[in-house]
Amino acid sequence: MLKLAIDMDEVMADTWSKFIHRFKEQEGFEISAEMLHGKELWQAVPESLTPRVREWINEKNFFRDLPVMPGAREVVAELCNKYEVFVASAASEFPNSYKDKYDWLQDHFPFISWKHIVFCGDKSIINADIMIDDRIRNFTQFKGRPILYTSPHNVNVTHYERVNNWDEVAGLLL
Amino acid sequence: MLKLAIDMDEVMADTWSKFIHRFKEQEGFEISAEMLHGKELWQAVPESLTPRVREWINEKNFFRDLPVMPGAREVVAELCNKYEVFVASAASEFPNSYKDKYDWLQDHFPFISWKHIVFCGDKSIINADIMIDDRIRNFTQFKGRPILYTSPHNVNVTHYERVNNWDEVAGLLL
Structure with a gap:
């Protein structure tokens, strides 16, 4: 085999849908499909918000409910x-x-x-x-x-x- | 490379030294090097104690301090x-x-x-x-x-x- x-x-x-949801709920920032086209997720958010990606991804339970x-x-x-x-x-x-x-x-x-x-x-x-x-x-x-x-x-x-x-x-x- | x-x-x-220590401390059963020769750990303890191996190995923190x-x-x-x-x-x-x-x-x-x-x-x-x-x-x-x-x-x-x-x-x- x-x-x-x-x-x-x-x-x-x-995984990305959880980030998109978080950015909207916690930061009031909406990410559209067009904004992500050809980019990494952190490239689609304002620089002030990029640290969130690393913070959230290291959280216990982040990957539990994708x-x-x-x-x-x-x-x-x-x-x-x-x-x-x-x-x-x-x-x-x-x-x-x-x-x-x-x-x-x-x-x-x-x-x-x-x-x-x-x-x-x-x-x-x-x-x-x-x-x-x-x-x-x-x-x-x-x-x-x-x-x-x-x-x-x-x-x-x-x-x-x-x-x-x-x-x-x-x-x-x- | x-x-x-x-x-x-x-x-x-x-790993086995932790089991040996546990069997002695918690079950009062001493395992010598001779008893283990050519055997799995669970084969060296009385049948009544063999379930301990699986119990302990699944404990959170068991592998933390080996x-x-x-x-x-x-x-x-x-x-x-x-x-x-x-x-x-x-x-x-x-x-x-x-x-x-x-x-x-x-x-x-x-x-x-x-x-x-x-x-x-x-x-x-x-x-x-x-x-x-x-x-x-x-x-x-x-x-x-x-x-x-x-x-x-x-x-x-x-x-x-x-x-x-x-x-x-x-x-x-x-």
Whole structure:
């Protein structure tokens, strides 16, 4: 069975939507889709607000209640029949997120065993045949087939096989 | 630079010594080195006490104050000059251990960046050139050079390059 490594943030989990919601609720600042196009999230807010991104992301519980990306649960469940699916998240950058991410997976993807959950930093340590990720830096040393999952920050990236949503993942891999 | 993946429990951290101490203090049961020879820890205690192993290992903070294996800190620091060192622990089996293990590494191995900390389940996902581990199951699909770190449970295992302590790791890899 081929090993398929799937990223969490902005691929399985809609992390940015929580930031957008927070900026609106706590700072009264509305972020539109147009403002994010081709940018990192912190680039779309006034400089005075950029420290919030790092503050919030390091909060205990921040990752606990993220929305699931539409279709992710259903497609990942099917992928598990055809591939050895690993969830591979760069959680070590935010150590408060480890348990939240684990518990979130138990809630929404209970069919993924602890054996297939990987929290790492640099993804060059990942040995897989296929990797779905929104960050091209994770593909640099990857020897398998990289698949770029569209996120506002990567819309201008070329040279990678790309999927825009989980329907397209299903179309490509199932 | 070659990638070197190093296991935590029973390699960097003396996990069994905490169990031995607990069995003595809380259960009045003394475990000697002879009793452990060639066995798993749970096999060395009376059947009535075996559930303690799973109870304790799932406790929050259990992994937080483990003793460092003699010489580990000094040798790992030197290895970092010659190899790209990753710490790879099967922490996903015990999700309460993630943060404890991360904090323990910050205390005792502060020179290891979050980028090089990997908490996984099945280690077949690890892409490294060399792996130091006390569990041969982690070598099954490993394509690099496996080095077995001696622990009571693996003393009768043959067919693997073996190190008995951190001085021997230094002798082999430095």
